[in-house]
Amino acid sequence: MNLLVTGAAGFIGSHYVRGLLAADAPDAPRITVLDKLTYAGTLTNLPVGHPRLDFVHGDVCDAGLVGELMADADQVVHFAAESHVDRSIEEAGEFVRTNVLGTQTLLDAALRHGxxxxxxxxxxxxxxxxxxxxxxxxxxxxxxxxxAASKASADLIALAHHRTHGLDVRITRCSNNYGPRQFPEKVIPLFVTNLLDGLPVPLYGDGHHVRDWLHVDDHCHGVDLVRTQGRPGEVYHLGGGTELTNKELTGLLLEACGAGWEHVVHVPDRKGHDLRYSLDWSKARDELGYRPRRDFTTGLAETVAWYRAHRSWWEPLKRRTAR
Structure with a gap:
């Protein structure tokens, strides 16, 4: 079976691919990764050279290339997206292009090739x-x-391809992910890497915004349950079950890095900052047997330890985006 995975040089997609490649079952898929290698994607996230992995450097908006790859694909898992909220506030165009037009390009190709x-x-x-x-x-x-608007648009386009054309589309919606190899613009790796360097960390507003945290490995497990056992045309929530305010999370990260509150700089709140997210993931639990398996306290400690031990991974990324 040939599986096309988009955006798998990034954080979540690379964990998903590495997990599938680690399985040596007779029915383990051959994987083609399509990734544009934007600032947040790096080949160091992937085991390039693995006999079941093919990497293609390209854009999900490139209809010709997408059509060629889709012709050989049996299934698709679509991770590719621009995902940093702050960047979308400053410049929304690339988010609309990649997240909406890119998704449509992939869906249209999947429809043509069945x-x-x-x-x-x-x-x-x-x-x-x-x-x-x-x-x-x-x-x-x-x-x-x-x-968020660009992702909602992509969701609706995907569901329309199912309802109009009968394409076997399945959607997952997850809570905030954390874990190794997350690009250091997101809150946990940003705070950890700054604190390891003795630098301040920015806390938006009063820090009372609430997020549910999901380890990337649990998310990828859920995505594969949806791929292998989900129903066409359905949406599945994949939550973590650990809700924290940003201030509570900051306290945990300070403690893990041996730093104090004097390292925290309170900054004006982000425009349109959502107060709280919370997913009911009982549908995925009841239908697919999905449950988060990674304890947050252990997972966070392991994540901090990974960044502490892998400066060679994150330091070049921070220097590159600081230019």
């Missing part, structure tokens, strides 16, 4: 903000940031 299942990896941010309770998969979409 490829499926097509797993589209999305986010809890498409729902907007929530004060109490948790969202089910039937919650109307109400995105607030340009990033």
């Amino acid at each position: 490829t499926g299942p097509f797993v589209h990896v999305s986010t809890d941010e498409v729902y907007g903000s929530l004060r109490t309770g948790s969202w089910s998969e039937t919650q109307p979409l109400a995105p607030n940031s340009p990033y």
Whole structure:
């Protein structure tokens, strides 16, 4: 079986691919990775040279290239996306291009070649903000940031391809991921790498914004359950079960890095900053047997230890984006 995985030189996609390649089962797929290698993607995330891995440097918006790859693909897992909210606020165009047009390009090619299942990896941010309770998969979409709006648009286009054409589309929406190899612009690796260098860390507003945290390995396990056992046309939530305010998370990271609150700089809140996200993931639990398996305390300690031991991975990335 041939599996096309987009955006797999980035954080979550590379963990997904590495997990599949580690399995030597007789039915383990051959994987083609399509990645543009933007600032957040690096080949050091992938075991290049593995006999079941082919890497293609290219853009999901390139219809000709996507068509060629889709012709040989049996299934698709689509991770490729621009995902940093702050960047989307400053310049939304690339988010619309990659996240919306790129997804449409892939779906159209999958439809032409009869490829499926097509797993589209999305986010809890498409729902907007929530004060109490948790969202089910039937919650109307109400995105607030340009990033979230672009992902919501891609979700709707994907579902339209199922409802109009019968394409086997399956959507996952996850909570905040953490773990090794996350690009150091996101909050946990940014704070950890800054603190390891003795630098300050920025805390937005009063720090009372709440996020649910999901280890990347648990997310990838859930994505593969949806790929192998999910139902066409369905949306599945993949949550972590650990809700923390940003201030609580900051305290844990300070403690893990041996730093004090004097390293925290309070900065003006982000425009349109959502107060809280929370997913009800009982559907994935009941239908697919999905459950987060990584304890947050252990997972966070392991993540901090990984960044402490892998300066050679993150230091060049921070220098490159600082230019």
